[in-house]
Amino acid sequence: LGILLMTPIIYFLGHGNTSMQQYYQRFILGLPWTTFLDLFGWEFLFRGWILFTYARKFGPEALWLQAVPFALAHIGKPEVETLSTIFGGFAFGWIAWRTKSFLYPFLIHWFIGVLIILVAAGVV
Template sequence: MDILGLSFDPKTVILISLSALLPIIGRYRRFTRWLRLELNLLYLVLPWTVIVFAFGQSPLDYGLGLGDWRRGLAFTLIVGGAVAVGGAWAARRPDLCAYYGRGAVGAGSILAESAGALLGWEFFFRGFLLFGLGQLYGADAIWLQAVPFALAHLGKPWLEALLAFPGAVISGYIAWTTGSFWYPFLIHGAQMSAVLWAARRDQR
């Protein structure tokens, strides 16, 4: 791809451009009344479309399969348990309570809310970006995908924003070594569910 006399790799241009633009669009623009649906269209369906029609590949090449499920299960149980406990503890902070304290308190509702919020989000960063950049730059993609993920947390409670970068590196490592985005999704889901439960329990 030649632009203004310079030669660029087209996949790099697409991946980096979307990593910058989609989080901005997701935060500032609303096209429907259904936020979770909209975010999954943005972060899941659109990347799938790019993978199939622009890259000519299968979504399975981007971490959609189960990969090394034994390692993934171990990561999910150990890391997921740790971040769930940490999230429940951190959610007692006033800023996190204020940010996450409103909403349903039932276990089923919280799990559904977490899954709806994170499915596309995790695929975009730990699937589309990680494995797309990984095809070009190898394991360095773990660090590359962590940057837009961390920046997408600006405006959230400071502790959450601060931990977003190391959390993204750890999640990227798990996805890379297992070959699947599903395990970071489950881990992040455990953390978010614990935060919502703890923050809303204290608001009742």
């Protein structure tokens, strides 16, 4: 459901936002495997290690405790992406929390990453 909702938004942002196009066009050559490795590491760190480690001590507050550094790690990327990661990081955390796995947020993040690169490069 989340992928269905995000796909038109990503398509619109990739076509209509020059900062997204300038930032992401350079990643087209390594698709999809460099994006796979990159985002697997991100999701393992934020939703695998940080979320579940903090959850033992802080419970549901761990959702925000992993979302804030996740958003901060996006500084330097296009502004619209950085701002969206505050809530996106929480949403990914919630999915990981509910499924007890970082695999599902990883797959969603990988889809989003590949799609935005393809759209920004004008492939789709």
